[in-house]
Amino acid sequence: MGRSARDDKTLTALTVGRLRQSGLRPTRQRVELASLLFKDDDRHVTAESLHDEITEAGVKVSLATVYNTLHQFTQAGLLRQVIVDAARSYFDTNTGDHQHFFLEKEGLLIDIPGETIAVAGVPTPPPGLAVDRVDVVVRVKRA
Amino acid sequence: MGRSARDDKTLTALTVGRLRQSGLRPTRQRVELASLLFKDDDRHVTAESLHDEITEAGVKVSLATVYNTLHQFTQAGLLRQVIVDAARSYFDTNTGDHQHFFLEKEGLLIDIPGETIAVAGVPTPPPGLAVDRVDVVVRVKRA
DNA sequence: CTCATAGTTTAGAATTATTCTAAGCTAGTT
DNA sequence: AACTAGCTTAGAATAATTCTAAACTATGAG
Numbered sequence: 001m002g003r004s005a006r007d008d009k010t011l012t013a014l015t016v017g018r019l020r021q022s023g024l025r026p027t028r029q030r031v032e033l034a035s036l037l038f039k040d041d042d043r044h045v046t047a048e049s050l051h052d053e054i055t056e057a058g059v060k061v062s063l064a065t066v067y068n069t070l071h072q073f074t075q076a077g078l079l080r081q082v083i084v085d086a087a088r089s090y091f092d093t094n095t096g097d098h099q100h101f102f103l104e105k106e107g108l109l110i111d112i113p114g115e116t117i118a119v120a121g122v123p124t125p126p127p128g129l130a131v132d133r134v135d136v137v138v139r140v141k142r143a
Numbered sequence: 144m145g146r147s148a149r150d151d152k153t154l155t156a157l158t159v160g161r162l163r164q165s166g167l168r169p170t171r172q173r174v175e176l177a178s179l180l181f182k183d184d185d186r187h188v189t190a191e192s193l194h195d196e197i198t199e200a201g202v203k204v205s206l207a208t209v210y211n212t213l214h215q216f217t218q219a220g221l222l223r224q225v226i227v228d229a230a231r232s233y234f235d236t237n238t239g240d241h242q243h244f245f246l247e248k249e250g251l252l253i254d255i256p257g258e259t260i261a262v263a264g265v266p267t268p269p270p271g272l273a274v275d276r277v278d279v280v281v282r283v284k285r286a
Numbered sequence: 287c288t289c290a291t292a293g294t295t296t297a298g299a300a301t302t303a304t305t306c307t308a309a310g311c312t313a314g315t316t
Numbered sequence: 317a318a319c320t321a322g323c324t325t326a327g328a329a330t331a332a333t334t335c336t337a338a339a340c341t342a343t344g345a346g
Contacts, residue, residue, distance in 0.1 A: 025312090025313060025314085025321095025322065025323070026313085027312075027313075027322090027323060027324080028312090028324095029323080029324070030323090046303095047303080047304080048303085061324085061325095062324065062325050062326070063304095063325095064304090064305080064306090064324075064325060064326080064327095065323085065324055065325070067303095067304065067305075068305095068323085068324080081229070083226060083227060083228065083229055083280075084226060085226065086224070086226050086232045086332095086333095087302085087303080087333095088302095088303070088304095089229045089303085089304085101268055101269070101272070103272065110269065112265075112266060116264050116265075116266055117262060117263070117264045117265060117266075118262070118263045118264050119260060119261070119262050119263075119279060120260070120261045120262075120263065121259050121260045121261050122255075122259075122260060122281055123255060123259055123260075125244055125281070125283045126244070126253065126283075128285060128286055129244070129246065129283040129284065129285060129286060130283060130284055130285075130286040131281055131282070131283055132282040132283055132284045133281075133282050134279065134280070134281050134282070135278075135279070135280045135282065136262060136277065136278070136279050137226075137277070137278045137280075138265055138268070138274055138277050139274070139275040139276050139277070139278065140268045140269075140272040140273060140274055140275055141272065141273055141275045142271060142272060142273075143271055143272060143273040168293065168294070168341090168342060168343085169342085170293090170294060170295080170341075170342075171295095171341090172294080172295070173294090189332095190332080190333080191332085204295085204296095205295065205296050205297070206296095206333090207295075207296060207297080207298095207333090207334080207335090208294080208295055208296070210332095210333065210334075211294085211295080211334095229303095229304095230304095230331085230332080231331090231332070231333095232332085232333085
C-alpha cells in the first residue's frame with residue numbers, strides 16, 4: 001500500500017519547512033533523507049544503513065552526502081549521535097532526554113524513555129569543567 | 144629516581160604469576176606491557192598511547208601485539224574496554240564497578256568511583272535479553 | 287638438557303569506517 | 317536569465333584496527 005501523492009506532497013512540504021528552519025537548504029538529497037528519517041519516530045541508523053535504505057528506495061545519494069547530512073542534522077539538533085560501539089556511529093532521531101539498551105551482537109539500539117531511568121549522585125566535575133550530558137547505556141545480551 | 148633491581152624483580156615475578164593465572168603465557172611483551180599497565184591503578188590507555196609509552200621506555204613491541212594484548216587482557220578480565228569515543232578505543236585497568244567523566248576534546252577519561260552514582264529504574268529488558276552491564280558516561284566540557 | 291610444538295610476535299598488507307578534495311551542480315537571489 | 321554561495325559527488329586519502337603467514341619462544345616431554 002503506497003502513500004498517496006497528496007501525502008507525499010504534505011510530507012515534503014513539512015520537511016522543507018523543517019530544514020529551512022534549521023538553516024539548511026532543502027536540497028533533493030536532504031529532503032529525501034529527512035523524509036525517511038523523520039517519517040517514523042525513534043529511528044536509529046548508521047551512515048551505511050541509511051545509505052542502503054535510501055538506495056533501496058530508488059533514490060541516488062552518495063555515501064559522502066549521507067555522512068555530511070547526518071552530521072549537519074546532528075549539528076542542527078535534528079539528530080543525536082549515540083556512541084555505544086567502537087566499530088560504528090549510530091544516529092538517533094529522538095533528540096530528547098532518553099537512554100538506550102544496546103544489543104552489541106546484533107548492533108541493535110532500543111530506546112528507554114527519559115523518565116524511566118534516574119541517575120543520582122553525579123559528582124561535581126573537576127574544576128573548570130561542566131557537565132554536558134549524562135549518557136546511560138544498558139548493555140544487554142541474549143539470555 | 145629509578146626503581147631498584149630488586150623491585151623490578153618483584154614486580155616481574157608478580158606480573159608473571161598474574162598472567163599465568165589468567166592462562167596467558169608470560170612472554171617478554173606481555174610482561175612488559177602488564178608491568179606498565181598495572182604499576183599504577185586506574186589507568187586509561189589507547190593502543191597507541193600504550194605503544195608510545197612502552198616504546199619510550201625502550202622496549203620494542205609491535206603495535207599489532209599491543210592490540211592483541213589489550214584484547215587478551217580484556218578477555219581475561221584484567222582490563223575493561225570503555226566506549227566513549229567514536230574515534231578510538233580506551234582500555235581501563237580498573238575493572239571494578241565504576242563510571243567515567245569523559246572530556247571529548249582532550250580525549251581524557253576520569254574515574255568516578257562505583258558507589259558514587261546510583262542508577263535507578265533500569266527497565267526489564269525485552270524478552271530473551273538480560274542486562275550485561277550498565278555504563279554511565281558523564282560528558283564534560285571546559286566551562 | 288634438548289627437542290618438538292603450540293602458542294606468540296611481527297612486518298606489512300588488508301580492511302573498514304569515515305573524511306577530504308576539488309570539480310561539477312543547484313537553490314535562491316538579483 | 318544569470319550569478320553565486322552552498323551542496324553533492326566520485327574517488328582518493330586517512331586512521332584505527334585486524335589479518336596473514338613467516339619467524340620466534342615458552343614450556344612440557346623425553
